[in-house]
Amino acid sequence: MKARIFVTLKGGVLDPQGRAIQHALEGLGFAGVNDVRAGKLIELDLADGTSDDDIDAMCRKLLANTVIENYRIEKVA
Amino acid sequence: MKARIFVTLKGGVLDPQGRAIQHALEGLGFAGVNDVRAGKLIELDLADGTSDDDIDAMCRKLLANTVIENYRIEKVA
Incomplete structure (x- = not known):
């Protein structure tokens, strides 16, 4: 089972x-870039039967710093 | 217009x-983590009317290193 974790x-x-990315894009001549936010994408290959609670715990304990970051879990078949 | 770029x-x-993430998860007691791949998520807030070609050019020129990375563009309303 695969899961994708989006951390923003x-x-x-x-x-x-x-x-920095926004300024670099402007420097390359791309106009109209109003804002850029950088986040993380973590792809997990998990044993079948890993519970949603376990995945959530992984996010809270390690993958995301919930003080400053949100996370979203997307399970892939 | 918003666009999300997934770089893997x-x-x-x-x-x-x-x-390193995989080993840390194992160290925390999570079993069954077969593989972990870390990627980037870049959220762009773009002027309306920015063309798909422009977004693709941003990815190729700056956001992704196409020698070792793939990218996927997801446009959000």
């Missing part, structure tokens, strides 16, 4: 990496 | 970050 910074948190 | 390592490319 919460709204008010400064994102220097995103800001 | 190509199949044969070693992923030390993913490997």
